[in-house]
Amino acid sequence: MYGADLDLAQLARRFHALSDETRLRIVDLLVSGEKCVCDLQDAIGAAQSRLSFHLRVLREAGLVRDRRQGRWNFYSLRPEVLEQMAAYLRERRPDEAAWGACGCTETHEGRCCD
Amino acid sequence: MYGADLDLAQLARRFHALSDETRLRIVDLLVSGEKCVCDLQDAIGAAQSRLSFHLRVLREAGLVRDRRQGRWNFYSLRPEVLEQMAAYLRERRPDEAAWGACGCTETHEGRCCD
DNA sequence: TTGACTGATCAACGTTCGTTGATGTATTGT
């Protein structure tokens, strides 16, 4: 119960992190490996504070991690989190048996499910 | 490579559709098959207009379809779309070879990638 | 120490989102 709701909030937050084009482009760039913010900045052509904002959203959703080294901050994907999200989606595909069938309860006054 | 910016906007829209707890609960309910709005309403305990709003978001993102029959409107998942999203996520997992490696370009003045 | 550089954070602003309550529109049973 509690756990389920917590997971829903977590999940919503993770999907939200991917609901923006700029962040999707960041993810694309990180597929080839860890990148520092300045390189992402060059690649995306976004203002520094804007990029920082989006990286924060991705980080707080758990999709990326950051690693400080000297004056650079390196960001990388967390593949296990992407995998969890993919698994969620695959688990939500309805059974073929349920396709097109009305799954309504029989509690209607009229006849919902003829 | 994978699709152009058009697809990015579409993708962002689809992830946005899953970025809300109410909509995630709707998806959960639809896994067991097609449902009419009134049953979703009972199951979720949301106001009718609120539910209608969320169903519209899911529909316009392509995650569900609706089917009118008599005075009922039946919603169901579109499994192929969920599958596409899952595939996207699995394709974005970095190669293991790239884990932890700095993929920065060599264009920095200082030494970013020692 | 000074100055250049990386990057986070903040305030301000306009835009989008989600909720509520009301109204509109089919469809159906009486």
Next chain:
DNA sequence: ACAATACATCAACGAACGTTGATCAGTCAA
């Protein structure tokens, strides 16, 4: 024809989001 049901749509409102420009903090080289 009338009333009830199922559902979409609208207007209004506050909350959350994304952008910009400014400021601040830490690191490094000269």
